[in-house]
Amino acid sequence: MCLAIPSKIVEINDNMGKIDVAGVQREASLLLLEDPRVGDWVIVHAGFAIQKIDEATAQESLRYLREAAQLLVEDEDPDAAATG
Amino acid sequence: MTIKHSEEYREPELARQLVAAIRKTSNKPVQLMEVCGTHTMSIFRHGIRDVLPQTINLLSGPGCPVCVTSQQEIDTFIAYARQEDTIVATFGDLLRVPGTDSSLQKEKAEGRDIRVVYSAFDAVKMAAEQRGQRVVFLGVGFETTAPTIAASILAARDMGLENFHVVSAHKTVPNALEALMASEAVAISGFLLPGHVSVILGLNAYRPFFDRYQVPAVVAGFEPTDILEAIRRLVEQIEKGRPQLANAYPRAVSDTGNAKARAVLDQVFEPVDANWRGIGIIPASGLAIRDSLAQFDALRQVPVEVAEAREPAGCGCGEILTGAKIPPECKLYRKACTPENPVGPCMVSSEGTCAAYYRYHG
Ligand code: SF4
Numbered sequence: 016m017c018l019a020i021p022s023k024i025v026e027i028n029d030n031m032g033k034i035d036v037a038g039v040q041r042e043a044s045l046l047l048l049e050d051p052r053v054g055d056w057v058i059v060h061a062g063f064a065i066q067k068i069d070e071a072t073a074q075e076s077l078r079y080l081r082e083a084a085q086l087l088v089e090d091e092d093p094d095a096a097a098t099g
Numbered sequence: 100m101t102i103k104h105s106e107e108y109r110e111p112e113l114a115r116q117l118v119a120a121i122r123k124t125s126n127k128p129v130q131l132m133e134v135c136g137t138h139t140m141s142i143f144r145h146g147i148r149d150v151l152p153q154t155i156n157l158l159s160g161p162g163c164p165v166c167v168t169s170q171q172e173i174d175t176f177i178a179y180a181r182q183e184d185t186i187v188a189t190f191g192d193l194l195r196v197p198g199t200d201s202s203l204q205k206e207k208a209e210g211r212d213i214r215v216v217y218s219a220f221d222a223v224k225m226a227a228e229q230r231g232q233r234v235v236f237l238g239v240g241f242e243t244t245a246p247t248i249a250a251s252i253l254a255a256r257d258m259g260l261e262n263f264h265v266v267s268a269h270k271t272v273p274n275a276l277e278a279l280m281a282s283e284a285v286a287i288s289g290f291l292l293p294g295h296v297s298v299i300l301g302l303n304a305y306r307p308f309f310d311r312y313q314v315p316a317v318v319a320g321f322e323p324t325d326i327l328e329a330i331r332r333l334v335e336q337i338e339k340g341r342p343q344l345a346n347a348y349p350r351a352v353s354d355t356g357n358a359k360a361r362a363v364l365d366q367v368f369e370p371v372d373a374n375w376r377g378i379g380i381i382p383a384s385g386l387a388i389r390d391s392l393a394q395f396d397a398l399r400q401v402p403v404e405v406a407e408a409r410e411p412a413g414c415g416c417g418e419i420l421t422g423a424k425i426p427p428e429c430k431l432y433r434k435a436c437t438p439e440n441p442v443g444p445c446m447v448s449s450e451g452t453c454a455a456y457y458r459y460h461g
Contacts, residue, residue: 021104044220046250047360056104058298058351061190061240062218063247065360066298066351068104073350077107080328084116 021056021068034059104350108322117327118150125154125334130286132279132422134272135293136163136450137321143459145323147330155334158285158422161275161375162293163450164240165192166420169374170408172239172268173198173444178403179235179266180206180213185401186229188222189237191215192448195441199409219251219265226255226263235397238267243295245269245386246360249367252388252395264397267388270373272296273308274384280312282378284423289315289333291326294348299364301356302346309344320348367392376410376444377417414443419452426456433457 025040026033032045034057044063045051057064133139139159142148148157161167177198180187187203194204194215207213212232216222219236226234238248248265255263272293279287292305297318309316315336319329329347336343346352366389373385388396410417413431418424426432426445436442438454445453 023103044218044247044250046254047246047357047363049357049359058295060243060295061247062220063250065243065246065295066357068350069353073104076349080117080324081113084113084120 022059022064024051024053024055024057024064027051027053032057032064034064105322108320108324110324113324114327117324117331121155121327121331121334122152124331124338125152127337128154128156129288129334129337130156130158130422131289131291131330131333132158132160132285132287133291133293133319134160134162134276134279135291135296136166136448137295138162138291138293138319138326139452139455140450141321141323141326143455145326146459147323147326151330155330158287159419159452159455160279160290160422161378161420163420163445163448163452164244164270165196165448166416166444166451167270167375167377168193168196168239168268168444169376170199170410171374171405172266174405174408175266175268175403176237177201177203177206178405179237179397179401180211182233182235182401182403184231185233185235186212186214186225187235187237188214188216188219188225190217190239192450193237193239195447196444197411197442197447199406219248220254223251223255223258223260223263226260227258230260230262233262233264233401235401236263236265238265238269240269241272241293241296242299242364243293245271245368246299246357246364249363252367252392253363255395256392261394263395264400265388265395266397267368267386268373269368269386270375271370271384271386273300273304274381275375275378276305276308276316277311278375278378278381278384279421280308280314282421284418284421287314287422288337289317289342291329291333292316292318294318294320294325294351297346297348297352297356299357299360302344302352302354304356305344309342313342315342316344318346318348318352320351375420377420411442414445416443416445416451416453419445426453429453
């Protein structure tokens with residue numbers, strides 16, 4: 016029942032938003048969202064937008080993930096691996 | 100076209116690096132349980148089980164809402180469908196779930212008015228358009244779905260609708276985690292906490308559970324690298340012997356969650372004991388409509404009689420929901436029970452473990 020892909024709010028009429036997910040437009044209720052704005056990326060579940068994606072956090076956590084993954088792999092010392 | 104906030108987290112190189120990191124860190128055999136049907140689907144779809152080292156065993160827990168709905172509740176839904184002058188509105192994945200002697204789909208074939216909706220709000224609109232008929236919405240789902248149904252009930256109140264009713268069979272996750280830990284059935288080394296339930300609840304909601312059991316628990320998103328990163332963190336915590344409650348989905352999940360959605364939820368529902376398939380009664384793990392909104396409660400306004408329910412003979416769905424069994428260990432799997440002819444709910448819902456196994460493992 017979860018739609019994992021975030022959608023973008025492209026239009027707001029009262030409590031209803033028009034949302035775009037990968038080029039497909041649908042309606043979603045904005046009743047559960049604090050301060051919805053056109054341009055927000057949101058998670059939509061069962062016809063309701065339930066959360067905004069925090070853009071700054073998204074960028075930061077992706078950067079962290081990339082760095083951490085790379086470090087962990089580069090770190091690998093083939094001689095030490097056998098002893099764990 | 101790129102899908103923002105999705106495709107970045109599917110990057111094959113990043114996934115490979117995370118898998119390498121997991122392989123390097125993991126020594127002890129562990130059992131990690133996901134408690135979210137969308138995780139189950141994503142893990143199968145992206146073949147995550149196949150790339151993990153043998154030390155890591157992924158178990159699917161009670162994360163599929165339709166699957167954990169008790170047989171008594173399914174029979175209750177069917178009883179509503181049999182009422183005169185009633186339109187039953189439901190999410191599509193409940194239709195084919197077998198009750199004791201029927202299913203919503205069979206009832207529909209026999210001419211009952213059962214309509215599939217995408218949102219509970221569609222059922223409110225239906226009630227507004229057909230005031231002469233009673234509309235009963237079947238409320239199934241966790242904390243992600245329950246606020247959408249709560250908001251729909253409030254909308255019905257504001258619209259002055261007297262013909263809209265909800266059967267609330269919702270379940271809530273944190274207390275179910277406690278029940279899983281308390282049960283002897285499986286030893287769980289760590290939990291992948293559900294992404295969108297946590298969007299609503301926030302990380303802090305799991306704190307009492309975590310403080311009590313000190314079991315590694317990480318909130319995960321749904322893309323492959325989201326899930327791999329959560330697994331990596333769980334494995335690291337286990338290897339270091341330092342359990343933590345952590346959030347690997349910070350772009351959507353905060354410490355406090357969606358306060359507005361929770362306020363709507365609390366305004367409409369109150370905690371109540373609930374019966375989970377495969378687990379039984381878990382205290383305060385269900386949601387009942389509050390007295391102040393009793394006029395929308397189908398169970399109070401239009402009570403139905405339901406005989407004692409029987410779960411399908413030979414179906415191990417209950418054990419599958421607690422991780423005690425995997426689908427091939429059920430004697431009916433792929434024989435009497437297939438997605439075309441499901442015996443139990445775990446084979447019906449696309450989020451069910453039996454259906455996912457069938458689709459991706461054959
Ligand atoms: S394979 Fe079918 S019968 Fe067996 S546990 Fe799964 S749903 Fe039940």
